[in-house]
Amino acid sequence: MAVTLADVAARARVSAATVSRVLSGNYPVAEATRARVLRAVDELEYVVNGPASALAAATSDLVGVLVNDIADPFFGILAGAAQAELGIGDGRAGEKLAVICNTGGAPERELTYLTLLQRQRAAAVILTGGTVEDAEHTAAVAAKVSRLAASGTRVVLCGRPPIADAVTLAFDHAGGARRLTEHVLALGHRRIGYVAGPAGRTTTTDRLAGHRAALAARGAEGHEGPANERLTVHSSYDRSSGYDAALELLRREPDLTAVVAANDTVALGVCAALRDQGLRIPQDVSVAGFDDLPFSADAVPALTTVRLPLDQTGARAGRLAVGREPQPPGGVATIRADLMVRDSTARPRPGAV
Incomplete structure (x- = not known):
């Protein structure tokens, strides 16, 4: 059952009107009260509802791209290629606004971004790179992905293990x-x-x-x-x-x-x-x-x-996120990793083995 404004008000021990004021940001609210309301929103994973919020309509073209470290070329290439496919600045209909979310590899920050993107009713979310091997975190991410998908958000995993309700591009x-x-x-x-x-x-x-x-x-x-x-x-x-x-x-x-x-x-x-x-x-x-x-x-x-093939895979993730490419069979595609032999490897010197 969807969480309601009244549920948030009850958890925060305030009136529904106070919750509305906090979420709209247009009225003065005591800082302690605001913090209590926002904490309740996070705990209940409340999402601002339909026509009651102009914010929902205004952010329907938002796409979140989660990376561990944007300064790392691995993630920079993936994110850049994905963003290029979102139609930014090319004048086409249906262009999306990409927001890069740098998690620093912190599991809790990853969960926070997913909650924020759900609250903003993002059109799509792309999660790049690996993740921590922790059953509790895996379950938490799966639950958030399920909620995102249920609300109409496309979720694409790029370089991480498959999750139900998401399309996965998995590196070998x-x-x-x-x-x-x-x-x-x-x-x-x-x-x-x-x-x-x-x-x-x-x-x-x-x-x-x-x-x-x-x-x-x-x-x-x-x-x-x-x-x-x-x-x-x-x-x-x-x-x-x-x-x-x-x-x-x-x-x-x-x-x-x-x-x-x-x-x-x-x-x-x-x-x-x-x-x-x-x-x-x-x-x-x-x-x-x-x-x-x-x-x-x-x-x-x-x-x-x-x-x-980071550039091609990132671009493919972008197309999947906006529905411009059909999903792979079963929702999972494995991306081959190819050996590139160059000058830094050679036979060991005689007698070294």
């Missing part, structure tokens, strides 16, 4: 990571360090699973059981974390011949750390990344990586 993180590690193994490397992303996030888990599946299939010596943990370091998805992780891997395994990184930005940090230790890439240590961000081909040496 595990398959791409497996192909990358198979390439490093095929070159002859056996002492391979892995710099994973933050623990407890879906993208990290999927990429690490693909890496370890390749090691297990090849029976890579030194990577069985607990050794997997010894040669794996978790880090944030940034350059400085990659630098620190590489130093830690060298401390654990001084004779390391290859490092596979969680993404290309981390791989740059790994390369910097190796050079500072007097090691050459790839003559002494091969390095590989993931995502194929724009700078990867221009790095020195050019970075072996896994290409995710």
Whole structure:
């Protein structure tokens, strides 16, 4: 049953008229009272109703795009490509206003944005990137997506696990990571360090699973059981974390011949750390990344990586959000991740294996 204005008034212990004044913003209300009403609105997930609010009509062309970090090229490319498909500034009918919501990777902020977008009756919501592996948070997001869909908002997931009532464009993180590690193994490397992303996030888990599946299939010596943990370091998805992780891997395994990184930005940090230790890439240590961000081909040496078609996928998410592309069968499409072999990986030097 839909939450009513009276429900909010009862929760906040004020009159319905006071709730209306707070939501309209046109009348003076004591700050303590305003805070109590807004808290009740959040707790009950009340959505301003139909013709009673000019706001609902005014924001029907709003599209929310949720990203973990807009400064990260991964999310910037996805968001930019999605926004370009919303018709901003091209004079077409049906153009939408994109609002970028930067969550900073915080689960509670993600939930808050979804509530705000529901309250604003957004035409669509696009959620990009992975999410935390937490059953309670997953259930909370699923509930909010269900409410958004029930109110007519299209929801598109771009790069995260499927949820009922949403269309999903899922990256094949595990398959791409497996192909990358198979390439490093095929070159002859056996002492391979892995710099994973933050623990407890879906993208990290999927990429690490693909890496370890390749090691297990090849029976890579030194990577069985607990050794997997010894040669794996978790880090944030940034350059400085990659630098620190590489130093830690060298401390654990001084004779390391290859490092596979969680993404290309981390791989740059790994390369910097190796050079500072007097090691050459790839003559002494091969390095590989993931995502194929724009700078990867221009790095020195050019970075072996896994290409995710971020621009095309973001654009597709934008078209799905505004109904300009039919949904994939079953509401889920898996986006292939392709191996890009460049100069940063090579056979280990003689005697190094």
